[in-house]
Amino acid sequence: MAMKHSVVLDSRRCRGCTSCIKGCPTEAIRVRGRKATILPDRCIDCGECIRICPHKAIKSVGDSLDVLSQYEYCVALPEPALYGQFHNLDNIDIVLNALLKIGFHKVYEVAKAAEMLSDFERQCICEGPASVTPLISSSCPTVLRLIRMRFPKLMGHVAGTILPMELAAILARREAAEETGLPPERIGVFAIVPCSSKVTAARESEGLSHPVLDGAFAIRDIYLRLLSPMKHLETVEPMTSAGIIGMGWASCGGESAARLRERCVAVDGINNVIRMLEEIEDGRLPEADFLELSACTQGCVGGCFTVENPYAAKMRLKSLMKGQPVSRNRFRFEGSERDIVRRDKELQYLPTFVLDQDLGAALNKQLRIQELESHLPGLHCGSCGAPSCHAFAEDVILGRATVEDCIFKVRERMRSMAGKDEADDYLPPPFRRCQPEPSNK
Known part of the structure; x- marks a missing residue:
């Protein structure tokens, strides 16, 4: 599917x-x-x-707030990156109280679940070293999909825990059902997320057989709705339930900092992540115990759904952390309940780049791609509509394009038909053949 x-x-x-x-x-x-x-x-x-x-x-495209009307009781799960979007904010409780004014009945911070996950990871570290190193964080859905697609050999290195927002959704629904007496299906649980990847993860989880969220709202959409109620709150009830560790997950390095004694590497930006994964695959990073990989610059504060510069948002979060306890939450589940944080399905390889299910046919296509690519200019100009000459050759062999889509192949055909060099005139100046310099004689 x-x-x-x-x-x-x-x-x-x-x-x-x-x-x-x-x-x-x-x-x-x-x-x-x-x-x-x-x-x-x-x-x-x-x-x-x-x-x-x-x-x-x-x-x-995230969900619309209109979906709240489909449920009798609605719970908001704000990601900690939300707090860094507001100028002059000195109290997180203002944001949490304002969420109750825009249609939610309860707020459960994702940062609270993040602190539980951090404590669970510390407990696992105390029990003994990981079976594989380096262990790769499972907190970024984009990185998980990238590994499944391009680095399947590293799937065994990915931590077996679910996303913080998924743990928050499970616990929030459980709490809401106990408090209201409503059946779980009449309770709506919605994450407020900083990126497109987490919207997709809310719909189709990487680690759970069935989604535990009923939807996800973009931070930029909720941000606009919150501005007015934040200014007109009559009273601000204490609602903050997380400390420095949970809030730290919003920026790159926050998850690593909570692991304490381990040797950790934190990498942000999708291209940097790809380079790091390539090095791990080549066995060039044996000394790290844990890798925190964030597809967005500076971590979740740099998601495409945020409204503030990621560096400014990170600075504001640091300011909000002042005076907060290191952590307000512990992972206290015992026995089979400890599995609440673990995936219930294994990561599966996505054969996106497989040319054909038949090995012989795939090899033949690969050879044809290499042959065609050797006759292309190698400029990766994008004029054909593909990002590189290799991608264009692949498109041609797979039937997504024709050779004539390459402007240089068109020029060759024109020169062959006309028997003269006027075909260069039909190319943009950067791609024309160099003219011989005039002689000084």
Whole structure:
């Protein structure tokens, strides 16, 4: 079954400028007929195309607040990145109280669940060393999909825990059912997320057989709704339930800091993450115990759904942490209840880059791709609508494009038909052949 991606393309805004095809880390975008298209099986919902597109033609679609009316009782799960979006905020309780004014009946902080996960991880460290090193964090859905797609050999290195927002959803629904007496299906649990990847994860979990969230709202949408009620709160009830460790998960390095004695490496930015995974796959990083990999710059505060500069948001979060306890939560589950934080399904390889299910046919296609690529200019200009000459050769062999889509192949054909060099005149100046310099004699 195809994944329900949150990243979508508005063809009415798209001008076919090819800016997006260069930025996609999995080469999931093509331009055909002056319109970009997304190859859904290659998309990892990283949001790079959303950031790059100058015409705002690519966007991620979260849920509308109208969905709250479908449930008798609604719980908000704010990610800690939300707190860093507000200027001059000195009390997180103001944000949490305001959430109750826009349609939610209860607030359960994702930072609280993050602290429980951190404590669980510390307990696992005390029980003995991990079976594989380095252990890779499972907290970024984009990284999980990237590993499943491009680095399947590293799936065994991924931590077996679920996302903090998923743990928060399980515990919040349980608490709400106990407090209200309502059946779980009449309780709506919604995450307030910083990126497109987590919207997709809310719909289709990487680690759970069945989604535990009823929807996800973009931080930028909730931010606008919160501004007015935050200014007009008559009383501010104490609601904060997390400390420094939980809030620290919002920025790169926060999860690593909670692991204390381990040797950790924190990497942010999708291209940096890819380079790190390549090094691990090549066995060039044996000394690290734990890798925290965040697809967004500076971690979740840099998600494509945020409204503030990630560096400024990180600074504000640090300011909000002052005076807070290190942690307010412990992982106190015992016996089989400890499995509440563990995945109930294994990561599965996504054969996105497999050319054919038949090994012989796949090898034949690979040889044809290499042969065609050897006759291409290797400039990766994007004029064909593919991000690179290799991607274009692959498209041709797989029937997604024709050789004539390459402007250089068109020139060769014109020269062959005309028998003269006038074909160069039909190329943009940077791609024309160099003219011999005039002699000084």
